[in-house]
Amino acid sequence: MTHSNHRQGTCCNLRDDFVVLAKPAGTSLDPKAAILRFRDIGSRHGPVNVPGIQSPLSAAHLVYDSQEKVTGFLKDLVKADLGLSITVTGPYDLVEECCHKAGLSPYLVNLSLGFWGNTAMLPPHDILEITTMCGHGRISPNLVWDLAGQVQQRKLSPAQASRKAGKLCLCNIFNEVRAAKLMPKLAAGVEGGSVRPHNPSAGSTEAVPVKNSGISIDRNKCTGCLDCVPYCPVSAIVEIANEGSVAIDPGRCTECGVCWQTDVCPTGAIVARELTWPRTLRGKFHNFHAPYRATPMMAGVSHPLGPGGIVQSFPAHRFPSELDDDFKGKLQPGENVVIVELGRPHLGTTFRDVQKVAQALLPLGLEMGLQYPPSDERTPLNELMVDSAKAVFRRDILDERTGWVIFKMLIRQEERPRVLQALLNVAGEIDAVFAVNILSRVENSVSSITARIAAETGVTPSASCKTNVGLGARPVHRSGTAAPAPRSNLDVH
Numbered sequence: 040m041t042h043s044n045h046r047q048g049t050c051c052n053l054r055d056d057f058v059v060l061a062k063p064a065g066t067s068l069d070p071k072a073a074i075l076r077f078r079d080i081g082s083r084h085g086p087v088n089v090p091g092i093q094s095p096l097s098a099a100h101l102v103y104d105s106q107e108k109v110t111g112f113l114k115d116l117v118k119a120d121l122g123l124s125i126t127v128t129g130p131y132d133l134v135e136e137c138c139h140k141a142g143l144s145p146y147l148v149n150l151s152l153g154f155w156g157n158t159a160m161l162p163p164h165d166i167l168e169i170t171t172m173c174g175h176g177r178i179s180p181n182l183v184w185d186l187a188g189q190v191q192q193r194k195l196s197p198a199q200a201s202r203k204a205g206k207l208c209l210c211n212i213f214n215e216v217r218a219a220k221l222m223p224k225l226a227a228g229v230e231g232g233s234v235r236p237h238n239p240s241a242g243s244t245e246a247v248p249v250k251n252s253g254i255s256i257d258r259n260k261c262t263g264c265l266d267c268v269p270y271c272p273v274s275a276i277v278e279i280a281n282e283g284s285v286a287i288d289p290g291r292c293t294e295c296g297v298c299w300q301t302d303v304c305p306t307g308a309i310v311a312r313e314l315t316w317p318r319t320l321r322g323k324f325h326n327f328h329a330p331y332r333a334t335p336m337m338a339g340v341s342h343p344l345g346p347g348g349i350v351q352s353f354p355a356h357r358f359p360s361e362l363d364d365d366f367k368g369k370l371q372p373g374e375n376v377v378i379v380e381l382g383r384p385h386l387g388t389t390f391r392d393v394q395k396v397a398q399a400l401l402p403l404g405l406e407m408g409l410q411y412p413p414s415d416e417r418t419p420l421n422e423l424m425v426d427s428a429k430a431v432f433r434r435d436i437l438d439e440r441t442g443w444v445i446f447k448m449l450i451r452q453e454e455r456p457r458v459l460q461a462l463l464n465v466a467g468e469i470d471a472v473f474a475v476n477i478l479s480r481v482e483n484s485v486s487s488i489t490a491r492i493a494a495e496t497g498v499t500p501s502a503s504c505k506t507n508v509g510l511g512a513r514p515v516h517r518s519g520t521a522a523p524a525p526r527s528n529l530d531v532h
């Protein structure tokens with residue numbers, strides 16, 4: 040999971056933002072009971088979010104607004120010994136301090152190298168500070184701009200505005216407390232004109248074709264109130280001049296379902312209709328939450344679906360599940376995982392851009408033929424290629440849009456400069472934006488990894504990153520011997 044790894048901010052305002060994630064490490068006798076216990080312990084340390092009782096028990100997130108709370112939580116987790124793997128997203132220096140006070144020694148870090156590609160398309164940084172607290176891009180930049188305007192007009196308090204935005208984050212990792220602190224500055228920027236709407240959709244829409252499949256507008260019901268317009272993360276909902284209604288631009292719409300799921304429309308004019316090929320792919324790649332799976336949009340889709348398209352380019356026997364957090368302690372010294380999230384944090388991507396990035400990485404070891412995991416049908420990317428050895432996609436889907444496609448490559452550390460250079464080269468050739476992550480064991484210090492990456496790319500990794508604190512499964516060396524036990528410099532009993 041990299042969705043908490045690209046939270047934007049300043050070194051000051053990121054100090055209020057920590058996401059603690061738990062996943063079974065394979066050592067817990069009853070993983071679900073362990074996750075429930077994690078939530079129970081975490082709730083005693085004042086999280087700013089409350090996990091819904093409906094949330095799946097395969098993982099859990101708790102969000103905190105202070106280093107002290109995280110430290111207390113980690114100390115209790117050490118005592119409880121739940122057999123869970125724990126990661127903490129936040130400024131590395133602060134997370135490291137929390138770990139040491141809890142008697143832990145972080146062993147792995149997932150560094151964010153920020154956003155590459157057509158970054159001119161991204162909203163202003165002040166808005167990204169709020170939208171990137173939902174890693175799936177469900178919070179529209181225009182909605183944040185609109186909410187900040189309402190704060191400025193005193194129609195909403197900062198807390199109310201933050202709550203409205205946070206409700207869109209289905210993983211519940213949005214930090215409403217931090218967002219409420221950021222809102223007044225944003226509101227002042229909106230009033231002063233320094234923060235503008237992102238890709239505003241106002242204006243003539245005569246060229247927008249009628250959209251009768253997937254998420255659509257029933258024009259008989261639409262009153263043209265425009266309430267839905269800011270909710271679209273890609274500005275696909277546009278006003279129809281002189282008709283008193285809105286339309287959805289089929290070219291831009293990724294079928295993410297945000298406008299439909301929020302129930303923002305007072306007249307029920309936003310409807311979900313059946314999708315036809317190849318547009319089916321848009322719903323398919325965005326359809327990562329259960330309530331959405333039951334919609335008519337899924338008709339004709341032959342596979343159960345996972346979150347977007349993911350290509351994991353490494354042997355699955357070593358990494359039987361997601362490696363982003365290495366929660367089973369598999370990554371070896373000298374190995375890195377490069378994770379490229381095409382389409383994030385906003386705007387999605389086309390398969391034409393997916394093809395370009397895949398082809399740039401092929402000579403460096405990306406294997407498009409590998410599935411996630413093998414024999415699991417959740418990754419449909421292989422079916423979409425006419426030649427997976429050359430990463431050539433079907434011609435009829437090249438201009439289809441999707442929310443995101445993720446490549447994960449296991450590489451030797453010495454290959455990292457070439458891989459990152461290839462990504463820098465292709466970044467100038469695509470229309471989409473992509474997020475880049477590097478996963479590495481912490482051998483000496485994170486600052487030394489950061490300095491080497493900066494020298495290789497000219498890009499300094501973000502101070503906020505995701506750290507595996509070393510609880511749960513301990514890293515295992517290839518020889519089969521367990522790595523040294525986590526350092527304990529504190530009596531935790």
Ligand code: SF4
Binds near residue numbers: 254270273287295298
């Ligand atoms: S379904 Fe389409 S129109 Fe609705 S929010 Fe998503 S991209 Fe925008």
Ligand code: SF4
Binds near residue numbers: 265267268284306307
């Ligand atoms: S919220 Fe509903 S009624 Fe209002 S503009 Fe959107 S679709 Fe039309």
